[in-house]
Amino acid sequence: MPKFEYAPAPESRAIVTIEKSYGLFIDGAFTRPKATFPTINPADETVLAEVSQAGPKDVDKAVAAARRAYEGVWGRMSGAERGKYLFRIARILQERAREFAVLETLDNGKPIKETRDVDVPVAAAHFFYHAGWADKLEYAGLSASGADVPRPHGVVGQVIPWNFPLLMLAWKIAPALATGNTVVLKPAETTPLSALLFAEVCQQADLPAGVVNIITGDGRTGQALVEHPDVDKIAFTGSTDVGKAIARSIAGTAKKATLELGGKAANIVFDDAPIDQAVEGIISGIFFNQGQVCCAGSRLLVQENVHDQVVAKLKRRLETLRVGDPMDKNSDLGAINSKAQLDRITALVEAGVAEGAERWSPECTLPAKGYWFPPTVLTGVSQTHRVATEEIFGPVLSVLTFRTPQEAVAKANNTAYGLSAGVWTEKGSRILWMADQLRAGVVWANTFNRFDPTSPFGGYKESGYGREGGRHGLEAYVTTAPSTLTGTAR
Amino acid sequence: MSRLDVRKTYKLYIGGKFPRSESGRSYEVVSATGEFLANAAMGSRKDVRDAVVAARGALAGWSGTTAYNRGQVLYRVAEVLEGRRAQFALEVASSEGLSARAANAVVDAAIDRVVWYAGWTDKIAQVLGNLNPVAGPFFNVSAPEPTGVVGILAPQSSSLLGLVSVIAPVIASGNTAVVVTSASRPLPAVTLSEVLATSDVPGGVVNIITAQTAEVATWLAAHRDVNAIDLTGVAGADGVDWAALEAEAAGNLKRVHRPTLLDGVPVEPDWTADPGLTRIRAFVETKTVWHPKGL
Structure with missing residues (x-):
């Protein structure tokens, strides 16, 4: 799919006065x-x-x-x-x-x-x-x-x-x-x-x-x-x-x-989910704020029979994301907040690859200066991999699979964390059953990363x-x- | 010749069964006036760990029952307690050094406390939960869920009313419990376990360990599969450093219900006061669920 060309649209920094x-x-x-x-x-x-x-x-x-x-x-x-x-x-x-x-x-x-x-x-x-x-x-x-x-x-x-x-x-x-x-x-x-x-x-x-x-x-x-x-x-x-x-x-x-x-949220996609919507939700779940979000949907649990389809669509969509100057109004992903954080993300992703995960990122040119990490998908991740258990706090999605709702729940809850979770399915009764089973303080069903002052936020465990x-x-x-x-x- | 009575062996209550302590230890329990009452099992670290396993195993079933059902089971506990009033009155009188009349009043209050919590089970979600009017096309609801396995250091002084006042709010919302009884007044707790065993409370939902508080509290506070701990029983317990217990509890971020403090010193609460929702609130988690609205 061709990438649309965008002219730079930088926001002016003249509006703010920063003291020395x-x-x-x-x-x-x-x-x-x-x-x-x-x-x-x-x-x-x-x-x-x-x-x-x-x-x-x-x-x-x-x-x-x-x-x-x-x-x-x-x-x-x-x-x-x-x-x-x-x-x-x-x-x-x-x-x-x-x-x-x-x-x-x-x-x-x-x-x-x-x-x-x-x-x-x-x-x-x-x-x-x-x-x-x-x-x-x-x-x-x-x-x-x-x-x-x-x-x-x-x-x-x-x-x-x-x-x-x-x-x-x-x-x-x-x-x-x-x-x-x-x-x-x-x-x-x-x-x-x-x-x-x-x-x-x-x-x-x-x-x-x-x-x-x-x-x-x-x-x-x-x-x-x-x-x-x-x-x-x-x-x-x-x-x-x-x-x-x-x-x-x-x-x-x-x-x-x-x-x-911290958190290590599971974002669970069933085979009857609206896949295109789910892909958008997966992306906002893990790439919003470069994934530096405690409730980020960092573990994608996808039903085995739609794994290839979901991953293919996800990759296609990721090819269209624009990574670059945070002041540019077209940028979807900006910089990692610090050198220390960038080093941590880099080390964990390398550990994931060393443990057998397959690493993929879309083609993107990262700026020469500053702290940058490309949006990254790790497939073939298993439950025991560090990238499936430790909070990465970066634009890195670990993909795992499941067959039954019970297995999805068991894998989703198999973490010391319990901040958030996502469920994608068109079946209402399954959403409510899953919402009951997931040990997390916030459950997003057919949506992700929504926040509101009226909505309590916080974790289990x-x-x-x-x-x-x-x-x-x-x-x-x-x-x-x-x-x-x-x-x-x- | 008068008939020789048949004495009871006071044992632990773990997973719906009545084992002795795996350690083989027991200790002498005496009345408020110092007379020998019984040899109670002296629970050990292993007993605590067994009890946690039982409580974890019972959690899915108990938290999965309907609130209506939990209310009926708790009410059943009150019924069976009522049927054994005389036995409890005798044990409370000898343990706490009360007159027969005062001990009867304590038993009455304990039964009524269980009834009170029986009526709460199916109101907790309504009172502690609500819809949230978020600024967008979403259905958004917050509701309480049980925290999980709760460790309870039961009060040292109030051997029955205090005991039911710490257990009932924990199990009313669907938690399961590992209870360390009063060290010096454990007998009503053992008898309560017989009530629980015959009241349709599933095995493992409440596990009762008679023990030296200072010895086993640390294992309970440090146990990684316990989700919350009630430190009420540190008040008046020999050799217990509650700050150290709370620090141990931080290892897996247990929810800690601190002892009541008076000028910084743990004291036993007034068990006759209106209990309020504090103890229910302390052992639930709020879950918030979002779903889009649309055509």
Whole structure:
């Protein structure tokens, strides 16, 4: 099939002003930059800005500011007033949407198409959705018994990943603020810029000082925040290893945690599925955001009798994907976020080939500079291969087969993870049966990678605990226990 | 000459059977006033592991029954408990040092607690689940599912009311359980296992281990095939470091139901209070299913 030629259609980066260097956003103001490290554009390896490495003293200051704001202002404010601040933030995000989209694409490497159409609008939607909850929490059905009104925990420490920097910020900050908590948030080391621009949004919204604090840095900063004795609750999205370390570090304390961790989702295609639609779903499932998605459909389980047909159609469709400049509005796949991630993807794919998988990628010319990996399909993968069990977090699809629905379920559930799963079939009763059997927090049937602020997201098993979004997401940010007693750690 | 009574051998309850501890060990159980009551089996690591295997094996069947059916089975438990009120009242009185009247009140409350949870089984999904109005043409629903195999450290003090108050919410939603009883007051738990065995609760759904809490809790908290752990029973347990148990539980990210804390120290909850939904909520997972709408 001929590939359509597209003229370059680059989005202008003039809309966004990036400072040379950034301090930390603590107590409503930026500190002077110090101990800086560069954040780069992974698409061309140019330095975008220098950001500060927050040390333990900075974490102390940020937590203290959040505590003051909680006790002095935010914890006492009526829900209706809190809600109005959140509505303001939602509106400012919408007003400055293009600016955020461009900045996010520059810092993360994902296509502008995605930041423009998904990351930024869904982030704004999260603030809009949670704004409405702020004065309605007693209706959320979270009370332990009839009489208790949900109360905030206090200061929340939040650590977010680099794959959806602004969107993960919104998932964390919006419910925390709506329920009356104050926040110290650490964005990922490689993608701090949209969070720092968000600090400006807080200033424009006249959010009281200290309600939101943004501290940048590497894992050491995150650890200092998580272990800080005056943090009441941790919200973390990232790797399962770090999630377990956090769970250990808060053991025996009164700190609560929600953990949204890794995944190895099965995307299951039955022989009666609408194959063309399924192929689109397989592609969005694993190549959206270069596959750097915790709920990515990284294991394709295809019924044996349609395996060849599905793989052929998949390859044909992949030939038409455009990989390249993330700022180009035509690009379907952008850059891998960092050298470290690229190395990990490369090593795992090589391990897959060494273990006997057959590797295929469409013909595509990757840019000379930057971190790039072509969309890749591994066929002939078996259950024990590392590429079938470990999270690759890249544009790599492992293809396995099954014969019966029972076998599909057994293979799909044969993982320590349990974040998401996909099912493709035209048979309604089979969809519902499969949805019951799959041990995963989100099941997409005849669709994949859908997200909405009203829809709870989170995993079973080692994909973590707690939910984000929807009515269920509020639960993590409130307590209903008598103030002298604390019970469940969830 | 008066008739010599036939004493009961207090054993473990694993997979619907009543084995002795594989370790061959037992320990002396005494009343609140220090009189000998019985030799209870002293459960071991292997007993805990056997119980986890039994609980895992029973999970598909129990979680696969209808909520209506689970409600009827739980109600049946209450019926059989009611029929053995006198026996429980005697055991509770001697274990907890209560007057006959107070022990009877405890048994009443325990029976009523089971009835309360029997009525919850087919309401949990309605109260904890809902449709989500997503911004697009999708049907989207969130509903609770059982977490899986739940380890329970049963309360040390409340040997019957506390015990049923931690078991019933776990199995009501379809989980299966491995219960480590109160170390010093295990006898009502053993008798409860006889009730469970005759109440249509399938073997393996509830497994009961009498043991020294400090010895076996670590194995339960560290076991990779246990999905959640209830640490209620650390309150008042000798030599138990609950922080260490929670840290062990992080190995496979078990859901941890922490003990009730008063000024940072575990205390046993007030079992007469309205239990609320906290314990049901602690051992369910929310699953969200999406499907497109269209012609």
